[in-house]
Amino acid sequence: MKTAQHKPTSAYVHIPFCTQICYYCDFAKVYIKNQPVDDYITALLAEVAAENITALKTLYIGGGTPTALSSEQLDRLLSGLTQNLDLTELQEFTVEANPGDLSDEKIAVLKKNHVNRVSLGVQTFNDKLLKKIGRSHNAQDVFDNVAKLKAAGFDNITIDLIYALPGQTMADVKQDVANILSLDLPHVALYSLILENHTIFMNKMRRGRLDLPSEDTDFEMYNYIIDSLQDAGFEHYEISNFGKAGYESAHNLMYWNNAEYYGFGAGASGYVDGVRYKNHVPIHHYLEHADKQVVKEKLTLKEQMEEELFLGLRKKSGVNIKQFSEKFNQDFEAIYGQTVTELIEKQLLEKSGNHIFMTRQGLMLGNDVFETFLLDDD
Secondary structure, three states: OOOHHHOOOEEEEEEOEEOOOOOOOOOOOEEOOOOOHHHHHHHHHHHHHOOOOOOOOEEEEEEOOHHHOOHHHHHHHHHHHHOOOOOOOOOEEEEEEOOOOOOHHHHHHHHHOOOOEEEEEEEOOOHHHHHHOOOOOOHHHHHHHHHHHHHOOOOOEEEEEEEOOOOOOHHHHHHHHHHHHHHOOOEEEEEEOOOOOOOHHHHHHHOOOOOOOOHHHHHHHHHHHHHHHHHOOOEEEEOOEEEOOOOOOHHHHHHHOOOOEEEEOOOOEEEEOOEEEEEOOOHHHHHHOOOOEEEEEEOOHHHHHHHHHHHHOOEOOOEEHHHHHHHHOOOHHHHHHHHHHHHHHOOOEEEEOOEEEEOHHHHHOHHHHHHHOOOOOO
């Protein structure tokens, strides 16, 4: 049993329901119609209650689409999650929202239940592209929702943007960036389209029916967005994230700092007592099992060091070599020195003092950089 001071101070809660299924998404999700939503909320709150959590620094409700719930269901969920928490300790409480689902009533529910950060799944402002990727909202919904959130007192609003979409041009990307800047928001999460198995887009690509931008155009889009956001005062503090001063995502930084956290709900992952776990999915399996955790893996020292590097290098500040060596009682230079030297020669890494961090080119080729740090099994 962990003592109070050693319990995780962050929690992720998964809501697997959506009002539409996006063509690129491979997360644990289902179309909400005819689903046992109320039973799911009951089971989820019981799973949380079993941990006897009284203090968290960050709480993140993701999905799926949390705002696919009715305002009554959303209220029951959020009030249940916070009823035993010391709210003076809760620094960041984020709820993901779909611009097409966020009604006045739901905004009021968020405000009532101490939510202080809203993450909008915008993806693009081009209505034709939104239809092409399976989204149900339009650009005007985004502008309307942001205005209503600001009027309700929310100042910590972030939006997700996806680039390199099928049929997307540089002109489309430039218009998306112009729209982002016009909204005057403090945080943007940026993702290149990734084709995942078991998605509509992957099936289309395999049939030769997906018109994706070239690698050169992808790189041009990435650089344009980074430069534009940085020129507008955003700090590119992590591979996919840009924040104005004081608005970096505390919850996501927790992941990249390789801290432990709870994961609740169907398909959710967590990291507690050195064990990474994943909950049952699909929903009926989650509801049927008293022990919600289906996969549990105790990390070896090698795996812990690799994760520390992979996660830490996602940050602009990178990895502190001295702290790494002290944390794992290992000689970083002896284990990884040659790899670091080679990556610096390839202009994928830089080193300053005790820190190593990725270059712009390294950020673009992040997975290639990470793979070079994988150690051979003895």
